[in-house]
Amino acid sequence: MPRQKTSTKKPVKKSITKKPVVKKTSTKKPVKKSITKHVKQSSVPGSYSTVRGMKDITPKDSIDWMTIYHTAESIAHAYNFSYVETPVVEHAQLFVRSIGKGTDVVDKEMYLFEDRDGAKLCLRPEMTASIARAYINHGMQSLPQPVKMWYWGSMFRHDRPQAGRYRQFHQFGCETVGEHSPIVDAELISVAYNTIRDLGIDAMVHINSIGTTEEREQYIIELVGYLRSKRSYLSDISKQRINKNPLRVLDSKDEQDVAVIQEGPQIIDWLGDASKRFFMSVLEYLDELSIPYVLDSTLVRGLDYYSDTVFEIFPEDKEDKSQGALGGGGRYNPLIQQLGGQDVPGSGFSLGIERIMIALKEKRDKEQYVAPQLGGLYLAQLGEQARKRTLYILELLRREGIIVHHNLAKPSLKVQLEKANKINVSHTLIIGQKEVQDGTVLIRNMESGIQEIVDQKKIVNVAKKLLGIQK
Ligand code: HAM
Numbered sequence: 385m386p387r388q389k390t391s392t393k394k395p396v397k398k399s400i401t402k403k404p405v406v407k408k409t410s411t412k413k414p415v416k417k418s419i420t421k422h423v424k425q426s427s428v429p430g431s432y433s434t435v436r437g438m439k440d441i442t443p444k445d446s447i448d449w450m451t452i453y454h455t456a457e458s459i460a461h462a463y464n465f466s467y468v469e470t471p472v473v474e475h476a477q478l479f480v481r482s483i484g485k486g487t488d489v490v491d492k493e494m495y496l497f498e499d500r501d502g503a504k505l506c507l508r509p510e511m512t513a514s515i516a517r518a519y520i521n522h523g524m525q526s527l528p529q530p531v532k533m534w535y536w537g538s539m540f541r542h543d544r545p546q547a548g549r550y551r552q553f554h555q556f557g558c559e560t561v562g563e564h565s566p567i568v569d570a571e572l573i574s575v576a577y578n579t580i581r582d583l584g585i586d587a588m589v590h591i592n593s594i595g596t597t598e599e600r601e602q603y604i605i606e607l608v609g610y611l612r613s614k615r616s617y618l619s620d621i622s623k624q625r626i627n628k629n630p631l632r633v634l635d636s637k638d639e640q641d642v643a644v645i646q647e648g649p650q651i652i653d654w655l656g657d658a659s660k661r662f663f664m665s666v667l668e669y670l671d672e673l674s675i676p677y678v679l680d681s682t683l684v685r686g687l688d689y690y691s692d693t694v695f696e697i698f699p700e701d702k703e704d705k706s707q708g709a710l711g712g713g714g715r716y717n718p719l720i721q722q723l724g725g726q727d728v729p730g731s732g733f734s735l736g737i738e739r740i741m742i743a744l745k746e747k748r749d750k751e752q753y754v755a756p757q758l759g760g761l762y763l764a765q766l767g768e769q770a771r772k773r774t775l776y777i778l779e780l781l782r783r784e785g786i787i788v789h790h791n792l793a794k795p796s797l798k799v800q801l802e803k804a805n806k807i808n809v810s811h812t813l814i815i816g817q818k819e820v821q822d823g824t825v826l827i828r829n830m831e832s833g834i835q836e837i838v839d840q841k842k843i844v845n846v847a848k849k850l851l852g853i854q855k
Contacts, residue, residue, distance in 0.1 A: 436551065437543070437550050437551025437552065438552040439550065448745075449741065451583065452556070453536060455579055455582050455583055456536060456556040456735075459578060459582065460575070463558070463571065465558050465575075466531075466533055466534070467533075468518065468533045469535065470508075470517075470518055471514075472537070472538060473507060474517070475506075476496055476505060477504070478513050478514070478723070479509060479513050481722055482516065482687075482689050482722060483513065487632075487686055488632075489510070489686065494507075494509055494542070495542055495551075508539055509540060510539055510555070511539065511557055511734065512559060512689070512716060512719070515533055515535070516561070516716075516720050516725070516730065519531065519725065525725070525726055529563055530560045533558070533559050533561070535557050536554065536737075537555065538552055539553055539554070541553075547742070548708050548738065548739050553736060553737070554737040554738065555734040555736060556734065557713075557732060557734035558732055558733060559730060559732035560572060560731050560732060561720070561728060561730040562728055562729070564715075564717060566662055569669075569693040569714075569715060569731050572713060572731055572732060573589060573666075573733070574675060575733075576711050576733040576735060577675050577697060580697060580735070585744065586699065586700035586701065587676075587697050587698065588676050588678060588699075589676065589678075590683050590695060591666075591677050591678070591680065591693065592693075592694050593655060593660075593666075594692065594694055595655040595691065595692060596692070597691060597718055599656055599659060600691075603649065603651050604631065607631070607633075608626060608627075610648045612626060617640055618633070618641055618644060619638040619641050621638075632684075632686065633645065635682070635686065659692060662693075663692065663693065680696075683696060685712060689716040689722065690715065691715050691717045692714070693731070694712075695713060697710045697735075699743050710736060711733055713731070713732050713733025714731065714733075715730070716731065760787070760788065760809050760851065761788045762788060762790065762812040763778065763790040764790070764804065764812050764815070765790075765792070765800075765814075766815070767816060767817045770819065773819075774790065774792065775792065777813075777815070777843060778790060780843065780844060784844050786844070788813070788847070789803070789807060789809060791803065797814070805830060809830060810830060810831070811828060811850050813825050813826070813827055813828075814827075814828060819837075823840045823841070824837045825839075825843055825846075
């Protein structure tokens with residue numbers, strides 16, 4: 385009999401081991417022992433943490449995260465971009481042909497692997513090439529042009545992790561394919577800039593034009609000649625880049641390099657009349673829209689598919705650009721043809737969500753910034769009957785498109801009101817024992833503290849009025 389007792393003591397834990405049958409020889413605490421053993425056996429460093437350079441988005445981050453998402457979604461819709469999704473896994477060759485050999489993304493940062501059929505695949509490092517592929521694959525050139533698309537998703541680059549630089553990160557982006565016009569570029573810059581501005585971050589657009597492929601080729605010949613003549617003054621990495629990817633030398637933050645670059649040829653002087661006119665026209669639109677920008681003659685962007693307008697957006701108050709841009713983009717007229725499609729121009733941008741999260745946090749720390757007014761309503765409850773009623777009312781409201789904050793656990797009313805205060809709701813709807821019996825709801829104005837009682841049957845209309853959906 386004592387053995388029987390031992391075997392029934394901890395039935396739940398035993399089931400975790402997936403060995404519900406208790407062996408006769410089982411010791412007193414078989415489960416704990418086996419878990420410890422398991423941990424020890426697999427105690428490879430980091431085996432239970434996220435992969436280096438990748439991170440979880442936890443509830444602590446989720447208000448900012450979702451605020452960014454909803455801001456992005458609403459602005460993309462307002463400017464008539466349609467949402468698209470493409471697979472996270474693509475053929476590696478897609479990015480080799482579009483982003484180009486000699487770029488850091490292709491040479492050093494792609495997550496490459498072979499699948500079980502031997503196909504050479506990768507985790508996408510960015511979305512523009514995928515969008516171009518999708519445009520070609522789905523015959524989108526037969527749709528009315530331009531085709532305007534927006535996306536939100538994970539990208540992967542095996543870079544050295546540091547502040548604002550991750551191996552899995554997220555982008556919100558917009559792409560306009562099928563039109564070569566300065567107003568398209570200005571619209572995209574406006575959407576990117578205003579997304580950041582709507583989030584309360586002051587930003588500055590850095591902008592340049594790198595002209596057509598032919599103009600750039602001429603400029604590169606001049607640049608390489610110049611850099612070779614100054615080779616001894618350059619950093620080691622820039623020396624290596626002269627032949628491999630000379631435009632990347634312009635990106636260097638090294639002091640030695642910066643001095644050389646400042647004296648060197650500037651791409652703007654190699655642009656033909658049409659490219660110059662196009663660029664001037666983009667700038668005029670930006671002036672019209674009061675978008676702050678600086679002309680940045682060394683901005684060339686790291687990816688091969690660009691032509692004409694290129695831009696990056698930085699927090700306005702940051703002198704130090706080492707944490708990188710909040711976003712970037714530009715025109716990519718050669719891309720669709722490079723990938724086997726017709727000669728179709730395109731332009732777009734992507735914003736880095738993790739970098740915007742950092743900028744929001746820094747702003748909050750600096751200005752004791754209060755989270756954006758979430759508004760809305762909180763539905764609080766007290767007691768078992770009230771909890772049941774609350775669940776019913778939640779669904780009733782949801783069917784009318786009304787989402788309310790709530791907590792169906794058993795927190796005190798004080799805790800619920802504190803939470804309602806913290807998330808800045810305008811009113812809290814309270815259902816206690818008495819309200820269940822009377823069929824009423826107590827409505828508390830969180831600013832004035834004034835409370836009124838309303839009939840539960842009127843809850844939908846009352847909620848709509850409080851939210852300003854209905855008069
Ligand atoms: P990108 O400049 O490589 O451009 O990336 C855009 C933004 O993504 C960057 O400005 C940054 O905010 C974020 N980002 C890039 N790498 C990382 C990283 N390792 N960790 C965290 N954030 C990162 C593109 O990806 C182009 N596809 C943009 C584009 C769209 N051009 C035309 N259309």
